[in-house]
Amino acid sequence: MEKAKVYVTRDLTPAGLVKVYEALGVHPSGKVAVKISTGEPGGHNYLKPELISDLVQKVNGTIVECNTAYGGRRGDTAAHLEAAKEHGFTAIADVDIMDADGDMDLPVKGGEVLDVDPVGKHLENYDSMINLAHFKGHPMGGFGGALKNQSIGIASAEGKAYIHTVRRTRNPEKLMACWSSNPPEDLDLDAIQDDFLAAMAEAAKAVSDYMTEKSNNPRAILYINVMNNLSRDCDCSAHPEDPCMADIGILASLDPAALDQACIDLIWNSDDPGRDRFVERVEQQRGRKILEHAEKIGLGTRNYELVEI
Numbered sequence: 001m002e003k004a005k006v007y008v009t010r011d012l013t014p015a016g017l018v019k020v021y022e023a024l025g026v027h028p029s030g031k032v033a034v035k036i037s038t039g040e041p042g043g044h045n046y047l048k049p050e051l052i053s054d055l056v057q058k059v060n061g062t063i064v065e066c067n068t069a070y071g072g073r074r075g076d077t078a079a080h081l082e083a084a085k086e087h088g089f090t091a092i093a094d095v096d097i098m099d100a101d102g103d104m105d106l107p108v109k110g111g112e113v114l115d116v117d118p119v120g121k122h123l124e125n126y127d128s129m130i131n132l133a134h135f136k137g138h139p140m141g142g143f144g145g146a147l148k149n150q151s152i153g154i155a156s157a158e159g160k161a162y163i164h165t166v167r168r169t170r171n172p173e174k175l176m177a178c179w180s181s182n183p184p185e186d187l188d189l190d191a192i193q194d195d196f197l198a199a200m201a202e203a204a205k206a207v208s209d210y211m212t213e214k215s216n217n218p219r220a221i222l223y224i225n226v227m228n229n230l231s232r233d234c235d236c237s238a239h240p241e242d243p244c245m246a247d248i249g250i251l252a253s254l255d256p257a258a259l260d261q262a263c264i265d266l267i268w269n270s271d272d273p274g275r276d277r278f279v280e281r282v283e284q285q286r287g288r289k290i291l292e293h294a295e296k297i298g299l300g301t302r303n304y305e306l307v308e309i
Helices: 014-023 049-058 077-086 121-125 146-151 157-164 172-180 189-215 256-268 275-284 289-296
Strands: 004-009 032-035 062-065 095-097 103-107 116-120 128-134 136-138 142-144 221-227 249-253 304-308
Touching: 004 014, 004 256, 014 049, 014 221, 014 249, 032 049, 049 128, 062 077, 077 095, 095 121, 103 121, 103 189, 116 121, 116 157, 116 189, 121 189, 128 146, 128 189, 136 275, 142 146, 142 256, 142 275, 146 189, 146 221, 146 256, 146 289, 157 172, 157 189, 189 221, 189 289, 221 256, 249 256, 256 275, 256 289, 256 304
Parallel strands: 004 304, 032 062, 032 128, 062 095, 128 221
Antiparallel strands: 004 249, 103 116, 136 142, 221 249
Protein backbone atom coordinates (compact mmCIF):
# COMPACT_ATOMS: atom_id res chain seq x y z
CA MET A 1 0.00 0.00 0.00
CA GLU A 2 1.18 3.51 -0.81
CA LYS A 3 2.51 5.57 2.09
CA ALA A 4 -0.08 7.78 3.79
CA LYS A 5 0.86 11.40 4.39
CA VAL A 6 0.83 12.56 8.00
CA TYR A 7 1.32 16.29 8.49
CA VAL A 8 2.84 17.65 11.69
CA THR A 9 3.29 21.11 13.14
CA ARG A 10 5.07 21.97 16.36
CA ASP A 11 2.87 25.07 16.68
CA LEU A 12 0.44 24.15 19.45
CA THR A 13 -1.77 27.20 18.96
CA PRO A 14 -5.19 27.79 17.38
CA ALA A 15 -3.39 29.01 14.24
CA GLY A 16 -1.24 25.87 14.20
CA LEU A 17 -4.33 23.67 14.43
CA VAL A 18 -5.96 25.46 11.50
CA LYS A 19 -2.70 25.26 9.53
CA VAL A 20 -2.35 21.48 9.90
CA TYR A 21 -6.02 21.02 9.01
CA GLU A 22 -5.55 23.08 5.84
CA ALA A 23 -2.50 21.00 4.89
CA LEU A 24 -4.86 18.07 4.31
CA GLY A 25 -6.31 19.90 1.31
CA VAL A 26 -9.78 18.50 1.95
CA HIS A 27 -12.69 20.47 3.36
CA PRO A 28 -15.70 18.90 5.09
CA SER A 29 -19.06 19.48 3.43
CA GLY A 30 -22.66 19.67 4.57
CA LYS A 31 -23.35 19.45 8.29
CA VAL A 32 -20.01 18.95 10.01
CA ALA A 33 -19.49 17.02 13.25
CA VAL A 34 -16.34 17.73 15.27
CA LYS A 35 -15.75 14.76 17.54
CA ILE A 36 -13.80 15.58 20.68
CA SER A 37 -13.76 14.40 24.27
CA THR A 38 -15.45 16.96 26.49
CA GLY A 39 -13.39 15.64 29.41
CA GLU A 40 -14.61 14.19 32.70
CA PRO A 41 -15.09 16.97 35.29
CA GLY A 42 -12.14 16.98 37.65
CA GLY A 43 -9.75 16.20 34.82
CA HIS A 44 -7.59 18.88 33.24
CA ASN A 45 -5.77 17.40 30.23
CA TYR A 46 -8.59 17.51 27.64
CA LEU A 47 -8.37 19.79 24.60
CA LYS A 48 -9.27 23.31 25.63
CA PRO A 49 -11.96 25.39 23.85
CA GLU A 50 -9.52 28.25 23.25
CA LEU A 51 -7.27 25.88 21.27
CA ILE A 52 -9.97 24.36 19.05
CA SER A 53 -12.48 27.21 18.67
CA ASP A 54 -10.97 28.75 15.51
CA LEU A 55 -11.08 25.42 13.66
CA VAL A 56 -14.54 24.46 14.90
CA GLN A 57 -15.94 27.83 13.85
CA LYS A 58 -14.05 27.83 10.54
CA VAL A 59 -15.92 24.68 9.45
CA ASN A 60 -19.18 25.77 11.16
CA GLY A 61 -18.96 22.54 13.11
CA THR A 62 -21.08 21.02 15.85
CA ILE A 63 -19.15 19.47 18.72
CA VAL A 64 -20.37 15.89 19.14
CA GLU A 65 -20.01 13.40 21.95
CA CYS A 66 -21.79 10.36 23.38
CA ASN A 67 -22.59 9.49 26.97
CA THR A 68 -20.23 7.35 29.02
CA ALA A 69 -20.93 3.78 30.14
CA TYR A 70 -19.21 4.06 33.52
CA GLY A 71 -21.38 6.71 35.19
CA GLY A 72 -19.50 9.81 36.26
CA ARG A 73 -20.77 13.25 35.34
CA ARG A 74 -21.10 12.46 31.65
CA GLY A 75 -23.24 9.35 32.06
CA ASP A 76 -26.53 11.04 31.11
CA THR A 77 -27.31 13.74 28.60
CA ALA A 78 -28.29 16.55 30.97
CA ALA A 79 -25.21 16.13 33.16
CA HIS A 80 -22.99 15.69 30.11
CA LEU A 81 -24.19 18.96 28.59
CA GLU A 82 -23.61 20.71 31.90
CA ALA A 83 -20.05 19.33 31.99
CA ALA A 84 -19.49 20.54 28.43
CA LYS A 85 -20.72 23.96 29.49
CA GLU A 86 -18.43 24.04 32.54
CA HIS A 87 -15.47 23.19 30.33
CA GLY A 88 -16.33 26.03 27.94
CA PHE A 89 -17.40 24.07 24.86
CA THR A 90 -20.97 25.36 24.62
CA ALA A 91 -19.54 28.89 24.42
CA ILE A 92 -17.75 28.16 21.14
CA ALA A 93 -20.25 25.92 19.28
CA ASP A 94 -23.40 23.85 19.54
CA VAL A 95 -22.83 20.61 21.44
CA ASP A 96 -24.74 17.47 20.47
CA ILE A 97 -24.81 14.39 22.71
CA MET A 98 -25.46 11.97 19.88
CA ASP A 99 -27.10 9.19 21.91
CA ALA A 100 -29.52 11.53 23.66
CA ASP A 101 -32.30 9.87 21.64
CA GLY A 102 -30.88 6.37 21.65
CA ASP A 103 -28.59 4.57 19.27
CA MET A 104 -28.45 2.78 15.95
CA ASP A 105 -26.44 -0.27 14.90
CA LEU A 106 -23.86 0.17 12.16
CA PRO A 107 -22.84 -3.02 10.35
CA VAL A 108 -19.25 -4.16 10.83
CA LYS A 109 -17.99 -5.37 7.47
CA GLY A 110 -15.25 -7.96 7.56
CA GLY A 111 -15.14 -7.95 11.34
CA GLU A 112 -13.61 -10.77 13.35
CA VAL A 113 -14.93 -9.91 16.81
CA LEU A 114 -17.88 -7.51 16.29
CA ASP A 115 -21.02 -7.89 14.22
CA VAL A 116 -22.46 -4.40 14.78
CA ASP A 117 -21.32 -1.10 16.25
CA PRO A 118 -24.01 0.68 18.33
CA VAL A 119 -23.48 4.43 17.88
CA GLY A 120 -25.34 7.57 18.87
CA LYS A 121 -28.42 7.90 16.68
CA HIS A 122 -27.71 11.56 15.89
CA LEU A 123 -24.73 10.48 13.79
CA GLU A 124 -27.23 10.15 10.94
CA ASN A 125 -27.66 13.95 11.01
CA TYR A 126 -24.09 14.67 9.84
CA ASP A 127 -22.53 14.64 6.38
CA SER A 128 -18.86 14.86 7.35
CA MET A 129 -16.66 14.83 10.41
CA ILE A 130 -13.42 16.08 11.87
CA ASN A 131 -12.12 13.46 14.29
CA LEU A 132 -10.23 15.78 16.65
CA ALA A 133 -8.52 13.67 19.29
CA HIS A 134 -6.32 14.42 22.24
CA PHE A 135 -3.53 11.84 22.07
CA LYS A 136 -2.82 10.35 25.50
CA GLY A 137 -2.45 7.11 27.42
CA HIS A 138 -5.38 4.94 28.43
CA PRO A 139 -5.74 2.42 31.30
CA MET A 140 -7.58 -0.13 29.13
CA GLY A 141 -6.54 0.59 25.54
CA GLY A 142 -2.94 1.58 26.28
CA PHE A 143 -3.34 4.81 24.34
CA GLY A 144 -6.12 6.90 22.87
CA GLY A 145 -5.96 8.70 19.55
CA ALA A 146 -7.97 8.83 16.34
CA LEU A 147 -9.02 5.17 16.40
CA LYS A 148 -10.31 5.29 19.96
CA ASN A 149 -12.02 8.63 19.41
CA GLN A 150 -13.91 7.13 16.46
CA SER A 151 -14.80 3.85 18.14
CA ILE A 152 -15.46 4.28 21.86
CA GLY A 153 -16.04 8.01 21.36
CA ILE A 154 -18.85 7.66 18.81
CA ALA A 155 -20.34 4.54 20.37
CA SER A 156 -23.45 5.12 22.44
CA ALA A 157 -23.35 4.25 26.13
CA GLU A 158 -24.65 0.80 25.17
CA GLY A 159 -22.12 0.63 22.36
CA LYS A 160 -19.27 1.41 24.73
CA ALA A 161 -20.29 -1.53 26.91
CA TYR A 162 -20.64 -3.72 23.83
CA ILE A 163 -17.14 -2.88 22.56
CA HIS A 164 -15.41 -3.05 25.94
CA THR A 165 -16.84 -6.48 26.68
CA VAL A 166 -16.56 -7.69 23.05
CA ARG A 167 -20.28 -8.42 22.59
CA ARG A 168 -20.91 -9.85 26.07
CA THR A 169 -23.28 -7.06 27.11
CA ARG A 170 -24.90 -3.87 25.86
CA ASN A 171 -25.81 -2.91 29.41
CA PRO A 172 -23.59 -0.12 30.80
CA GLU A 173 -24.48 -1.17 34.35
CA LYS A 174 -22.87 -4.57 33.73
CA LEU A 175 -19.79 -3.15 32.05
CA MET A 176 -17.58 -2.67 35.08
CA ALA A 177 -18.71 -5.98 36.53
CA CYS A 178 -17.55 -7.72 33.37
CA TRP A 179 -14.16 -6.04 33.51
CA SER A 180 -13.62 -6.34 37.25
CA SER A 181 -14.87 -9.90 37.83
CA ASN A 182 -12.22 -12.41 38.86
CA PRO A 183 -11.40 -14.46 35.76
CA PRO A 184 -10.63 -18.19 35.87
CA GLU A 185 -6.91 -18.88 36.16
CA ASP A 186 -6.79 -20.59 32.77
CA LEU A 187 -8.34 -17.62 30.95
CA ASP A 188 -6.10 -16.12 28.26
CA LEU A 189 -6.14 -12.48 29.33
CA ASP A 190 -3.86 -11.41 26.49
CA ALA A 191 -6.31 -12.89 23.96
CA ILE A 192 -9.21 -11.09 25.63
CA GLN A 193 -7.31 -7.80 25.54
CA ASP A 194 -6.43 -8.34 21.88
CA ASP A 195 -10.12 -8.93 21.13
CA PHE A 196 -11.02 -5.66 22.84
CA LEU A 197 -8.43 -3.75 20.81
CA ALA A 198 -9.67 -5.46 17.64
CA ALA A 199 -13.23 -4.49 18.57
CA MET A 200 -12.21 -0.83 18.78
CA ALA A 201 -10.57 -0.99 15.35
CA GLU A 202 -13.66 -2.65 13.87
CA ALA A 203 -16.00 -0.08 15.43
CA ALA A 204 -13.86 2.74 14.01
CA LYS A 205 -14.06 1.14 10.56
CA ALA A 206 -17.85 0.80 10.85
CA VAL A 207 -18.10 4.57 11.40
CA SER A 208 -15.74 5.24 8.49
CA ASP A 209 -17.74 2.95 6.18
CA TYR A 210 -21.03 4.53 7.26
CA MET A 211 -19.89 8.12 6.71
CA THR A 212 -18.30 7.23 3.36
CA GLU A 213 -21.41 5.51 2.05
CA LYS A 214 -23.83 8.07 3.46
CA SER A 215 -22.04 11.00 1.85
CA ASN A 216 -20.65 9.12 -1.17
CA ASN A 217 -17.31 10.62 -0.18
CA PRO A 218 -14.23 8.58 0.82
CA ARG A 219 -12.88 11.69 2.55
CA ALA A 220 -15.92 12.31 4.73
CA ILE A 221 -13.76 12.08 7.87
CA LEU A 222 -10.57 14.07 8.53
CA TYR A 223 -8.27 13.03 11.37
CA ILE A 224 -6.28 15.26 13.75
CA ASN A 225 -4.36 14.24 16.88
CA VAL A 226 -3.14 16.88 19.35
CA MET A 227 -0.07 15.69 21.24
CA ASN A 228 -0.12 17.94 24.29
CA ASN A 229 -0.66 17.21 27.99
CA LEU A 230 0.77 13.73 27.40
CA SER A 231 -0.52 11.86 30.42
CA ARG A 232 -0.67 8.09 30.88
CA ASP A 233 -4.35 8.56 31.69
CA CYS A 234 -7.39 9.24 29.54
CA ASP A 235 -9.53 12.37 29.58
CA CYS A 236 -12.33 10.10 30.83
CA SER A 237 -10.60 10.09 34.23
CA ALA A 238 -11.71 12.61 36.85
CA HIS A 239 -8.28 12.35 38.47
CA PRO A 240 -5.73 11.81 35.69
CA GLU A 241 -2.02 11.60 36.27
CA ASP A 242 -0.18 14.78 35.33
CA PRO A 243 1.57 14.78 31.94
CA CYS A 244 4.76 12.73 31.94
CA MET A 245 6.24 14.20 28.74
CA ALA A 246 6.68 17.57 27.10
CA ASP A 247 4.21 18.57 24.37
CA ILE A 248 5.11 17.37 20.85
CA GLY A 249 2.77 18.99 18.32
CA ILE A 250 -0.36 18.52 16.20
CA LEU A 251 -0.64 15.83 13.53
CA ALA A 252 -3.25 15.38 10.80
CA SER A 253 -3.97 12.78 8.13
CA LEU A 254 -6.67 11.29 5.96
CA ASP A 255 -5.66 7.89 7.37
CA PRO A 256 -6.43 7.15 11.04
CA ALA A 257 -4.10 4.15 11.34
CA ALA A 258 -1.17 6.08 9.88
CA LEU A 259 -1.93 9.02 12.16
CA ASP A 260 -1.98 6.97 15.35
CA GLN A 261 1.11 5.02 14.24
CA ALA A 262 2.99 8.29 13.66
CA CYS A 263 2.07 9.51 17.14
CA ILE A 264 3.21 6.24 18.72
CA ASP A 265 6.49 6.45 16.80
CA LEU A 266 7.08 10.01 18.00
CA ILE A 267 6.64 8.77 21.58
CA TRP A 268 8.87 5.72 21.05
CA ASN A 269 11.63 7.77 19.39
CA SER A 270 11.52 10.61 21.92
CA ASP A 271 14.49 11.33 24.19
CA ASP A 272 12.15 12.85 26.78
CA PRO A 273 12.89 11.12 30.12
CA GLY A 274 9.17 10.74 30.75
CA ARG A 275 8.54 8.69 27.59
CA ASP A 276 9.30 5.43 29.44
CA ARG A 277 6.28 5.95 31.66
CA PHE A 278 4.01 6.48 28.63
CA VAL A 279 5.54 3.51 26.78
CA GLU A 280 5.00 1.33 29.85
CA ARG A 281 1.27 2.08 29.77
CA VAL A 282 0.98 1.20 26.09
CA GLU A 283 2.99 -2.00 26.45
CA GLN A 284 1.11 -3.16 29.55
CA GLN A 285 -2.17 -3.01 27.62
CA ARG A 286 -0.75 -4.34 24.32
CA GLY A 287 -2.01 -1.06 22.86
CA ARG A 288 -0.27 -1.27 19.47
CA LYS A 289 -2.45 -4.26 18.56
CA ILE A 290 -5.22 -1.84 17.56
CA LEU A 291 -2.94 -0.47 14.83
CA GLU A 292 -2.20 -3.94 13.50
CA HIS A 293 -5.88 -4.85 13.37
CA ALA A 294 -6.93 -1.57 11.79
CA GLU A 295 -4.46 -2.19 8.97
CA LYS A 296 -5.52 -5.83 8.65
CA ILE A 297 -9.21 -4.96 8.13
CA GLY A 298 -8.48 -2.18 5.66
CA LEU A 299 -8.82 0.90 7.84
CA GLY A 300 -5.66 2.51 6.52
CA THR A 301 -1.99 1.67 6.70
CA ARG A 302 0.81 1.93 9.24
CA ASN A 303 3.18 2.92 6.43
CA TYR A 304 3.40 6.71 6.34
CA GLU A 305 5.45 9.74 5.38
CA LEU A 306 5.76 12.43 8.05
CA VAL A 307 5.56 15.90 6.52
CA GLU A 308 6.67 18.82 8.69
CA ILE A 309 4.80 22.07 8.09
